[in-house]
Amino acid sequence: MNNRLTQTLRSANRNGKKLFCAYVTLGFPRLSVTEALLPVLEKAGVDILELGFPFSDPLADGPTIQFASEAAIKQKVRLQHAFHLIRKLRKKGFRIPVLLFSYLNPVMHYGISQTLRQLRQSGFDGLIVPDLPPEEGRMWEPWFKRHQLSLVYLVAPTTPAKRIREIANRSSGFVYYVSLKGVTGSRRALPLDLKRKLKTVKQNTRKPVLVGFGVSNEKQARAISEVADGVIVGSAIVSRLKRGEKAIQSVRSFVSGLVRSIR
Amino acid sequence: MKSAREVQTLGKKPDERGHFGIFGGRFVPETLMEALRELTRTYRMLKRNTKFQLELKHYLSTYAGRPTPLYEAKNLSAVLGRNLRIFLKREDLCHTGAHKINNTIGQGLLARYLGKKRIIAETGAGQHGVAAATAARLFNLECDVFMGSEDMKRQALNVYKMNLLGARVIPVHSGAKTLKDATNEAIRDWVTHVDTTHYLLGSVVGPHPYPMIVRDFQSVIGRETKAQFKKVARTSPDYLIACVGGGSNAIGFFHPFLEERVKLIGIEAAGKGLNTSKHAASLRKGTIGVLHGMKSFVLQDREGQVQLAHSISAGLDYPSVGPEHAFLKETGRVRYESATDEDALYGFHILTLLEGIMPALEPAHAIGYLVRRARSFPRGSKIAICLSGRGDKDLDVVRKFKVKIPGAPSS
Numbered sequence: 001m002n003n004r005l006t007q008t009l010r011s012a013n014r015n016g017k018k019l020f021c022a023y024v025t026l027g028f029p030r031l032s033v034t035e036a037l038l039p040v041l042e043k044a045g046v047d048i049l050e051l052g053f054p055f056s057d058p059l060a061d062g063p064t065i066q067f068a069s070e071a072a073i074k075q076k077v078r079l080q081h082a083f084h085l086i087r088k089l090r091k092k093g094f095r096i097p098v099l100l101f102s103y104l105n106p107v108m109h110y111g112i113s114q115t116l117r118q119l120r121q122s123g124f125d126g127l128i129v130p131d132l133p134p135e136e137g138r139m140w141e142p143w144f145k146r147h148q149l150s151l152v153y154l155v156a157p158t159t160p161a162k163r164i165r166e167i168a169n170r171s172s173g174f175v176y177y178v179s180l181k182g183v184t185g186s187r188r189a190l191p192l193d194l195k196r197k198l199k200t201v202k203q204n205t206r207k208p209v210l211v212g213f214g215v216s217n218e219k220q221a222r223a224i225s226e227v228a229d230g231v232i233v234g235s236a237i238v239s240r241l242k243r244g245e246k247a248i249q250s251v252r253s254f255v256s257g258l259v260r261s262i263r
Numbered sequence: 264m265k266s267a268r269e270v271q272t273l274g275k276k277p278d279e280r281g282h283f284g285i286f287g288g289r290f291v292p293e294t295l296m297e298a299l300r301e302l303t304r305t306y307r308m309l310k311r312n313t314k315f316q317l318e319l320k321h322y323l324s325t326y327a328g329r330p331t332p333l334y335e336a337k338n339l340s341a342v343l344g345r346n347l348r349i350f351l352k353r354e355d356l357c358h359t360g361a362h363k364i365n366n367t368i369g370q371g372l373l374a375r376y377l378g379k380k381r382i383i384a385e386t387g388a389g390q391h392g393v394a395a396a397t398a399a400r401l402f403n404l405e406c407d408v409f410m411g412s413e414d415m416k417r418q419a420l421n422v423y424k425m426n427l428l429g430a431r432v433i434p435v436h437s438g439a440k441t442l443k444d445a446t447n448e449a450i451r452d453w454v455t456h457v458d459t460t461h462y463l464l465g466s467v468v469g470p471h472p473y474p475m476i477v478r479d480f481q482s483v484i485g486r487e488t489k490a491q492f493k494k495v496a497r498t499s500p501d502y503l504i505a506c507v508g509g510g511s512n513a514i515g516f517f518h519p520f521l522e523e524r525v526k527l528i529g530i531e532a533a534g535k536g537l538n539t540s541k542h543a544a545s546l547r548k549g550t551i552g553v554l555h556g557m558k559s560f561v562l563q564d565r566e567g568q569v570q571l572a573h574s575i576s577a578g579l580d581y582p583s584v585g586p587e588h589a590f591l592k593e594t595g596r597v598r599y600e601s602a603t604d605e606d607a608l609y610g611f612h613i614l615t616l617l618e619g620i621m622p623a624l625e626p627a628h629a630i631g632y633l634v635r636r637a638r639s640f641p642r643g644s645k646i647a648i649c650l651s652g653r654g655d656k657d658l659d660v661v662r663k664f665k666v667k668i669p670g671a672p673s674s
Contacts, residue, residue: 056438056568057554059447060292066437078566104290104553109567131290135280156294158457181294182455
């Protein structure tokens with residue numbers, strides 16, 4: 001597999017650099033804001049971008065991303081918008097790897113092979129599907145390979161060691177470790193045994209492990225990056241997008257702070 | 264035409280990974296995978312455990328009121344003519360007024376064997392919520408029920424019942440604030456409290472093993488019907504008809520007959536008509552998709568966003584359907600038809616007037632369909648209908664509509 005994501009992961013691994021991955025919902029609060037925001041995130045030091053496609057029934061998401069998804073759906077956001085946006089930004093020199101974060105249904109409805117082809121052509125590097133466990137994803141893995149797209153699987157605190165190995169083995173690029181039992185969204189405190197669990201995950205794979213769900217401040221990001229290869233922040237960014245005209249400015253300084261905290 | 268071999272294996276689904284043909288499966292966040300595996304393991308063990316089965320049987324007979332009668336509706340049959348013989352499987356006589364209790368007693372017992380102290384449930388009209396809250400009392404479990412805030416307004420009496428039963432009803436304000444969103448919220452709660460909580464799903468939907476477990480607990484309906492039919496009519500029925508929302512009463516009714524020469528008809532809610540956008544006919548009008556952890560037919564728009572279902576009966580108001588129904592449709596084993604809101608109201612009144620039985624609006628769809636299509640059944644057909652619940656809960660809705668029944672005594 002060779003794409004922007006695998007290149008970024010390899011170079012981070014060589015330099016011992018911790019990675020920062022940002023999630024934003026496409027079309028929240030408006031498509032034009034997403035378009036203006038992505039280059040700002042790149043400049044603020046984001047290494048990997050997860051572009052969230054809104055779904056009517058986001059069962060892994062907490063209130064923040066539910067709200068953003070509903071708002072984006074009201075604006076009739078379509079998968080085509082995601083393809084257009086990334087293609088346009090790539091032409092303008094947007095370099096960091098981009099993963100589409102989507103529940104299975106919209107992608108399946110569009111057609112898996114059609115989606116993968118268009119993702120590749122428009123400059124995406126992979127896909128994260130929170131409701132697609134490896135058992136059900138297996139049949140599509142060869143298609144991802146053919147398009148040089150990474151299919152990132154998730155590991156949870158409830159995943160037994162043997163299964164961690166299986167999932168990590170099949171996950172392409174990195175392993176997405178879900179920090180807590182629950183849905184996405186900021187948490188004041190992360191689980192006490194997070195570091196211990198993370199060590200177990202790290203012992204069971206040589207692939208990079210990035211940690212998401214609940215991460216919302218510099219202290220948490222720093223603590224996690226001591227054990228993991230990077231952090232993923234979503235809801236804490238999305239909630240700042242509600243701040244009207246100051247939204248982008250506020251996200252910029254928030255993300256810069258987070259990036260500094262793990263370097 | 265299906266080969267004999269295919270017919271023989273229809274009742275043996277799902278496979279190890281929970282697939283009914285291309286449908287079913289497990290499409291959930293990884294956090295739940297281990298809990299689903301544990302549930303599958305425990306359930307498979309209990310299925311063969313005599314003590315569990317005896318205990319289940321005990322509660323079904325002494326608490327839920329099983330077996331329910333099979334009643335020959337001679338007045339209705341006479342009006343329909345053509346020597347048709349109509350039989351009603353009286354699930355409306357179950358404790359709490361519907362078939363839902365068969366499943367909640369089964370899963371309540373299962374929760375106890377799993378060592379879980381808390382159950383959660385989703386509910387639309389509140390029937391499953393009440394049945395779950397009831398089972399929670401019986402087995403001394405803590406119970407939280409998720410219900411759309413819109414539905415709570417429409418079904419205030421059932422909310423009150425659940426409160427009386429000591430359950431906490433948690434309003435769901437997200438999305439469309441109905442059953443689909445309550446189900447999302449129940450799954451989110453389960454992801455968070457998976458160690459201590461059993462998710463008591465109310466229909467044959469969701470990730471494997473739920474469609475299998477709920478079907479097994481509801482199959483008591485079909486097994487009893489089969490035995491009772493032999494006794495009463497000395498033969499098998501020619502047709503079985505049941506309404507389909509998520510599809511639990513229909514699967515329970517049909518399943519023991521899948522490998523026999525009985526014609527099976529599932530009735531979906533056509534709402535204001537299949538050519539409008541206001542219906543709940545996922546099988547007839549939906550497309551293949553993934554919702555609530557299963558692959559099945561889903562009512563969705565061009566972007567793959569799930570759409571709202573509509574039916575006069577809250578119990579059929581769901582934008583998808585159990586994966587086994589999807590499979591039975593694709594194999595052609597079950598024929599899926601539909602009945603409109605108007606048909607259902609007509610069915611309600613006709614059964615009330617002719618037989619003195621007020622059906623819930625869900626099975627009233629099956630009655631309405633039968634009455635409308637009576638002439639399409641061969642003379643002398645023996646037809647069994649699953650009367651899945653009683654109508655008390657729907658009287659406020661029924662009252663709002665005036666329906667003219669020809670030949671009815673004037674009020």
